[in-house]
Amino acid sequence: MEIEQQLSASIKAAVKSLYNIELSDKQVQLSPTRKEFEGHLTLMVFPFMKQTPIKNPELLGQAIGEWLVNNEPLVTKFNVIKGFLNLSINAGSWVEKLQSIYANPSFGIQPVNCNAPLVMIEYSSPNTNKPLHLGHLRNILLGWSLSKIVAACGNRVVKTNIVNDRGIHICKSMLAWKKWFDGATPESTGKKGDHLIGDCYVAFDKHYKAELKDILANDPEIQGIHVFKDQLPDGTLPEDVEKTAEARKGVAEMKSTLMQEAREMLRKWEAGDPEVRELWSMMNEWVYAGFDETYRMMGVGFDKIYYESNTYLEGKGLVLDGLEKGLFFRKADGSVWADFTKEGLDQKILLRKDGTSVYMTQDIGTAKLRYQDYPIDKMIYVVGNEQNYHFQVLSLLLDRLGFKWGKDLVHFSYGMVELPNGKMKSREGTVVDADDLMAAMIDDAREASSERLADMSDEEKQNVYRIIGLGALKYFLLKVNPVNNMVFNPAESIDFNGNTGPFIQYTHARIKSVLRKAEAETLSAEGLDGVEISEKEQTIIQKLLDFEQVVKRAGAEYSPALIANYTYDLAKEYNQFYHDTSILKEEDARKRQFRLVLSTCVARVIKTAMDLLGIEVPERM
RNA sequence: GGUUCGAUAGCUCAGCUGGAUAGAGCAACUGCCUUCUAAGCAGUCGGUCCGGGGUUCGAAUCCCCGUCGAAUCACCA
Numbered sequence: 001m002e003i004e005q006q007l008s009a010s011i012k013a014a015v016k017s018l019y020n021i022e023l024s025d026k027q028v029q030l031s032p033t034r035k036e037f038e039g040h041l042t043l044m045v046f047p048f049m050k051q052t053p054i055k056n057p058e059l060l061g062q063a064i065g066e067w068l069v070n071n072e073p074l075v076t077k078f079n080v081i082k083g084f085l086n087l088s089i090n091a092g093s094w095v096e097k098l099q100s101i102y103a104n105p106s107f108g109i110q111p112v113n114c115n116a117p118l119v120m121i122e123y124s125s126p127n128t129n130k131p132l133h134l135g136h137l138r139n140i141l142l143g144w145s146l147s148k149i150v151a152a153c154g155n156r157v158v159k160t161n162i163v164n165d166r167g168i169h170i171c172k173s174m175l176a177w178k179k180w181f182d183g184a185t186p187e188s189t190g191k192k193g194d195h196l197i198g199d200c201y202v203a204f205d206k207h208y209k210a211e212l213k214d215i216l217a218n219d220p221e222i223q224g225i226h227v228f229k230d231q232l233p234d235g236t237l238p239e240d241v242e243k244t245a246e247a248r249k250g251v252a253e254m255k256s257t258l259m260q261e262a263r264e265m266l267r268k269w270e271a272g273d274p275e276v277r278e279l280w281s282m283m284n285e286w287v288y289a290g291f292d293e294t295y296r297m298m299g300v301g302f303d304k305i306y307y308e309s310n311t312y313l314e315g316k317g318l319v320l321d322g323l324e325k326g327l328f329f330r331k332a333d334g335s336v337w338a339d340f341t342k343e344g345l346d347q348k349i350l351l352r353k354d355g356t357s358v359y360m361t362q363d364i365g366t367a368k369l370r371y372q373d374y375p376i377d378k379m380i381y382v383v384g385n386e387q388n389y390h391f392q393v394l395s396l397l398l399d400r401l402g403f404k405w406g407k408d409l410v411h412f413s414y415g416m417v418e419l420p421n422g423k424m425k426s427r428e429g430t431v432v433d434a435d436d437l438m439a440a441m442i443d444d445a446r447e448a449s450s451e452r453l454a455d456m457s458d459e460e461k462q463n464v465y466r467i468i469g470l471g472a473l474k475y476f477l478l479k480v481n482p483v484n485n486m487v488f489n490p491a492e493s494i495d496f497n498g499n500t501g502p503f504i505q506y507t508h509a510r511i512k513s514v515l516r517k518a519e520a521e522t523l524s525a526e527g528l529d530g531v532e533i534s535e536k537e538q539t540i541i542q543k544l545l546d547f548e549q550v551v552k553r554a555g556a557e558y559s560p561a562l563i564a565n566y567t568y569d570l571a572k573e574y575n576q577f578y579h580d581t582s583i584l585k586e587e588d589a590r591k592r593q594f595r596l597v598l599s600t601c602v603a604r605v606i607k608t609a610m611d612l613l614g615i616e617v618p619e620r621m
Numbered sequence: 622g623g624u625u626c627g628a629u630a631g632c633u634c635a636g637c638u639g640g641a642u643a644g645a646g647c648a649a650c651u652g653c654c655u656u657c658u659a660a661g662c663a664g665u666c667g668g669u670c671c672g673g674g675g676u677u678c679g680a681a682u683c684c685c686c687g688u689c690g691a692a693u694c695a696c697c698a
Contacts, residue, residue: 026638034641044640046678057678083678084641127698167698308698335696344624345694352696359698388625389693415627416691423691448660468660480634483626485691487633496660498646499634506660514657553637565635568645579662621660 003074003093003545004030004041010072011043014064019052032542038079039086040542046083057083091533094541095594101544101601102525108547108608110154118375120158121147123382124295124302128287129169129201131194132294134417134432134488135384135424138477142414143382144300144614145478145560150380152612153555158374161302162366165284166309171265173197174279175258176204186286192293192435193286202426208258215252222248222255297438299470299614304373306366312357314365318401319350327400340396348393363394367403379405380558385413385483412558415485417477432490442469444493445502449621456620467616468502474615475501479564499568501615504606507571507578508617511603514583518596525597531590536577537598543570547605551612560613567609574602 008028015021027047033039045060054060058080065078065085076090101107123143126132132140143159151157177184177200186193216222227243253259268276295301319336322328328338328350336351350361357365370376381391391411398406416423424431445468446461453461476494480486496502515523533541546566554562583599586592610617 029638029640031637031640037641042641046640049678082641164698169698333696349696354696356696358696362698384692385626386692387698392625413626418691452658452660476633484634485627489633492632492647495633495647498660500646500660502660503646506658510658510661517657549637557637561635562637565645568635572645575661576663578657579659582657584657621658 003089003097007041007068007072007074007087007089010068010074011064014067014071015048015052018063018067019054021048021051023048033086037081037084037086038088040089040538041087043085043087044083045085049083061085089538091531091538092529094533094538095528095531097545098541098594098598098601099525099528101541101605102597105604106608107601108551108605109152110551112151112154112156114156116154116156117377118158119150119155119378119380120160120370120374120376121150121380121382122160122162123147124161125164125383126161126291127164127167127169128194128197128284129173130198130426131192131290132434133424133426134434134437137298137434137437137473138414138417138486139382139384140295140298140300141474141477141614142412142482142560144298145563145612146380146382146412146558148612148614149551149554149558149560149563152551155378158304158376159302160370161305162308162311163288163305164308166269166280166312168262168266169201170280170284171262171269172204172208173200174276174283175262175265176200176207177283178279180207186289192290193283193288194290194294195433195435197283197287197290204258204262208256211256211258212249212252215255216248219252219255222251225251294434294438297435297470299616306369308362308366311366311369312362314368315357315361315363316351316355316365318364318368319361322401338393338397338400340393343396345393345396348397360390360394360397363390364397364401367398367406371403376405378408378410380410380412382412382414385415387411388413410558412482414482418485418487420487420489420491432488438470438473441473441494442466444496445469445472448496452621464618464621467618468496468505468621471501471505471610471615471617472496473501474613475504475564478560478613479568481561482559501610502621504567504571504610505615505617506621507574508603508606508610509619509621510578511574511599511606512619514599515596515603518584523596523600524593528590528594528597531594533594534581536573536581537595540570540573540577540598540602543573544601544605547609554612563609563612567606567613570602570609571606574599 008025008030011028012023015023029044029047030041031044033042043061043064045057045064049055049057049060052060054063061080061083065080065087068075068087069078074089074093075087077088079086121143123146124136124140126136147157147159180203181200184196186196189196191199225244225248227240227247228237229240231237265276269280319328323330323336328336330336334353334355335349338348338350340346340348348360349358352358367379370379383391388411391409391413395406395409395411398409418424419430419432442465445465449464449468450461453464456464472494477486479499494500550562550566554560581595583592583595586595607617
């Protein structure tokens with residue numbers, strides 16, 4: 001990086017000295033030289049050619065190249081192809097850079113002080129009526145990685161979770177448990193609590209569906225519902241089959257006794273009915289124990305967890321205040337609305353006519369509590385792209401209410417995980433369960449690596465399987481640009497070869513193995529001045545130097561994928577070097593030393609980068 | 622229908638604020654383990670960067686118009 005800055009300044013000086021022209025930063029475009037050409041960094045001369053008296057790009061490149069060779073010690077030689085000036089940097093400068101990387105154990109990570117901006121990041125945000133699935137995994141891994149990256153960019157970070165622990169969905173599970181589960185507990189069934197509650201939810205849905213079917217088939221009132229299309233010229237009134245079915249379904253849902261019971265339970269919950277509350281607490285505790293286990297296995301956590309049962313009433317007050325201040329308006333039926341038609345959006349309901357909260361109101365309430373707890377400078381919500389509209393409105397709403405971070409709250413919107421034949425549907429049993437998937441990945445890792453680790457203790461082995469299996473899964477989910485939907489094929493297990501987590505982990509383990517064998521040698525980055533280095537070695541140093549910029553960009557663009565792809569590139573470069581350069585058998589002691597230092601730095605950057613993704617790297621595999 | 626997002630090799634994906642002949646991995650085929658870990662390395666095969674205009678020295682990238690796909694437009698969360 002500093003090499004580029006220095007070079008950039010010299011190029012400006014060159015153009016100034018040759019043609020008396022001041023170049024802007026934008027006009028000096030340096031990029032890594034493509035492999036098929038000689039050189040390390042390439043300058044494009046087109047952006048400023050018009051201003052110079054020389055209208056031939058080759059001649060212009062030639063002139064600047066000559067000036068640099070004579071005046072800038074970094075540059076040893078150059079060549080010009082079309083408008084591209086390829087510059088070669090002297091080997092000593094690369095070695096110096098490597099030495100400074102080696103000297104800085106936290107290379108790439110910005111220090112954080114107590115005055116740094118405070119960024120709160122919300123992710124996971126589960127409902128408490130079913131276990132976590134693959135979609136949650138993407139969310140949670142993105143949130144965790146983002147927290148690491150934002151912190152690495154010099155911010156204070158508070159990781160938070162809003163648990164949706166109340167509402168009709170949990171009442172459905174509670175009702176099903178009471179009706180059909182005969183007092184089953186996680187202990188009595190040996191099931192994780194979240195899975196047991198998930199079973200309840202499925203059971204409710206199954207019975208509910210059956211009841212609806214029965215009502216639709218047998219209820220005379222429903223049979224009498226018909227919706228017709230417009231009259232045809234011949235006077236007939238064709239029935240609109242679709243709308244009829246829709247209307248019948250709507251009435252059937254109202255008539256369902258199961259649904260009525262669930263609603264009654266919700267009403268009792270809101271009224272604070274002790275029996276309902278007790279059941280609710282018990283079942284939620286089961287779920288939390290289950291979630292905690294999943295989070296622990298994933299290696300993630302939170303600094304502060306909010307529960308919707310504590311926040312859902314909070315928004316009301318703010319909305320009523322806002323109403324008094326004229327920020328919102330009340331409709332004739334008594335419901336309260338915000339008008340965003342001036343901002344190009346619609347009107348949005350904030351309180352129902354009976355005064356109860358909606359989703360949006362709860363988010364306002366949560367925001368209020370968070371702001372009371374922390375002096376937030378920036379808020380990042382990791383939530384799927386299906387809620388883009390919601391957050392667009394929330395941003396305007398919080399801004400109107402005077403939250404200073406409302407206007408630029410970040411909705412970190414990511415795409416859905418789809419199966420080869422479309423979306424995951426819990427109703428259709430096509431959901432990929434998070435616990436199952438992690439266990440399967442660890443099994444695959446065991447199968448792939450048990451032979452190699454024969455001399456390890458069982459406990460050590462188990463740990464390596466876990467690191468590899470989860471590494472494969474996490475990398476798979478994080479390497480894809482978050483904004484895109486992605487496809488997961490359960491039939492093909494996640495690969496361990498190629499652009500994968502284990503490939504990168506393997507590179508790290510290999511380096512560690514070499515370093516262990518070199519342990520007898522005292523490793524030092526001193527005394528490497530003038531050591532001869534290969535093009536590949538130079539390329540790796542250049543790649544290492546990129547790391548700082550990649551972290552910054554990943555932070556600015558909220559993209560763990562950038563870190564993932566960078567790390568893969570680095571590992572690939574290193575593997576090529578490893579393949580055709582011997583390290584320990586090199587006879588020249590300084591070259592050997594240099595290669596060990598280079599390898600150490602690569603291992604360290606891999607470890608740091610993978611940590612930013614929430615992925616561990618093993619010492620052996 | 623409105624809004625937002627997306628479309629790159631058979632499949633999964635990279636491609637930075639516009640830069641040289643568009644890159645990886647998987648799959649298929651071929652080499653390389655008596656030498657630091659072959660989860661590796663090297664190679665072959667594979668492209669109308671959805672289509673059409675425009676901007677300019679130069680477009681996968683920026684702008685406009687289409688086509689297709691996803692999400693959303695609930696007094697659900």
